[in-house]
Amino acid sequence: MIEKERFLPIRIQKNHALLKRIAKNHPKRLNIESDQTRRLAGYKGEQAIDFHLSKLPEKEFLIFHDLRLSSGKHFFQIDTLILNSAFVLILEVKNYGGTLYFDPDFNQLIQTNSKGEVKGYPNPIEQTRVQCSEMKKWLLKRNINIPIEFFIIISKPSTILKTAPGHAKMLQRVLHVQFLLKSMEKIKAAHKKEVLSPKDMKKISRSILKEHTPKNFDILKHYEISRSDIQTGVICKVCSSYPMKRHYGTWCCTKCKTKDKSAHITALKDIFLLNNSSPLSNQQICKFLHIPSGDIAKKLLSASKQRCSGSKKGRVYFPNTDYQQIKDLE
Ligand SMILES: [Zn+2]
Incomplete structure (x- = not known):
């Protein structure tokens, strides 16, 4: 059951308003346009998992999209969180295309696109592990001790995944969107012990929804655009x-x-x-x-x-x- 739906990120809406209202030749335009293209593709990638999640039995899984919670010291963001009576699953969605090489030596992700251009990103496996540990803290504060699992979902079926010889294990957590449900079955089989009653799950859901804090963001300040540039x-x-x-x-x-x-x-x-x-x-x-x-x-x-x-x-x-x-x- 979807407890928190996915909506259009407010940053995309702010970029859109800004692009409508700055001059065609504004020096910041290209910058904003490329940020917008990246974010729209990211949003589309996140939407790609919805079709697969819609096939899950409603009563067993509570689904929360686009969460921002605080573990006390700082906020952490989660693309999709799935709550089950025996485990919590965190999904981090990446819409990267081309070939992705998970580099175990330098702990980074290297993308080569169809034009042969190479780009580096922080390792999403590490990033998501941090989210899991923040979520763990959040739950422990509420006296809930439940296993937390995670997957990095690659939303484009054509993306090629690679890593160094002998490190294939590293990719156990990275999967194409079409394998999500199958991999969830494995997770379910590995966690048979019920930790939460349906009542507990509803209670946690209420806390999550109550404590979700959307990020407010001054777009003009971020791009250092003066108010007088706004038409x-x-x-x-x-x-x-x-x-x-x-x-x-x-x-x-x-x-x-x-x-x-x-x-x-x-x-x-x-x-x-x-x-x-x-x-x-x-x-x-x-x-x-x-x-x-x-x-x-x-x-x-x-x-x-x-x-x-x-x-x-x-x-x-x-x-x-x-x-x-x-x-x-x-
Ligand atoms: Zn007109």
């Missing part, structure tokens, strides 16, 4: 030009003449994503949407039931969307 205004969904003009109660595109009453909703989403979801004043929203008067903005915001607090000049607005629960980019 403001409502964007036309049809031809992408902006700013759309507010005219007789609707938004009009000066280029393709499209009229759209709710075009400001996406612009509001962008400004909240780029402002780290901080509350915004009427004045800030007016400026961003190019609305000439505070009264028009107030009417518009109240018509779209924008969440707010405070009154009169002190009123601030909050995002209407829970960005942690979005599945696709617009």
Whole structure:
């Protein structure tokens, strides 16, 4: 049973908002675009395991996607955690293509892509072992002592896996996505002793969900992009030009003449994503949407039931969307 679904990572949503609103020739654009391509491929890779997990018996396994928990000192992230009455399984999903060589001497992963380009990564086996030990600490703090297993899932069936002669054992934990269920059966056969009752499992599930802490992240600060580089205004969904003009109660595109009453909703989403979801004043929203008067903005915001607090000049607005629960980019 899926206890925590997988949603579109907020970093992807922030990159997307940023790419829409910086100049085509902005010096940081290439950097952001390549980060975005990598993250979208990663998200797609993670989604590739969902089909296989959907075949698991619902009652036996509780599944949590995209977790961020704290073991006390620091946070650790888990792509997928599977809770069973006899064991916990952690899955780390990698969408690397080409040939992967697990180098036992230097403890790193070397990828050679189809063009022959070579790239090094930290050894994911080590990384996931660290996650297992953090999860172990998290569970022990709650007096739960249960075996923890892990797999590195390679989401592309065509990826070739290699290691040095005599080290094949190293790859026992690394598998292509199509072998996930078979390998889970082996894990299940190796752990027959029930540690948790169904009631215990539900209790742990509640704690995990309660303590999951999504990472908030100031994207402008991260890329060192100044606020003045962000192009403001409502964007036309049809031809992408902006700013759309507010005219007789609707938004009009000066280029393709499209009229759209709710075009400001996406612009509001962008400004909240780029402002780290901080509350915004009427004045800030007016400026961003190019609305000439505070009264028009107030009417518009109240018509779209924008969440707010405070009154009169002190009123601030909050995002209407829970960005942690979005599945696709617009
Ligand atoms: Zn247009």
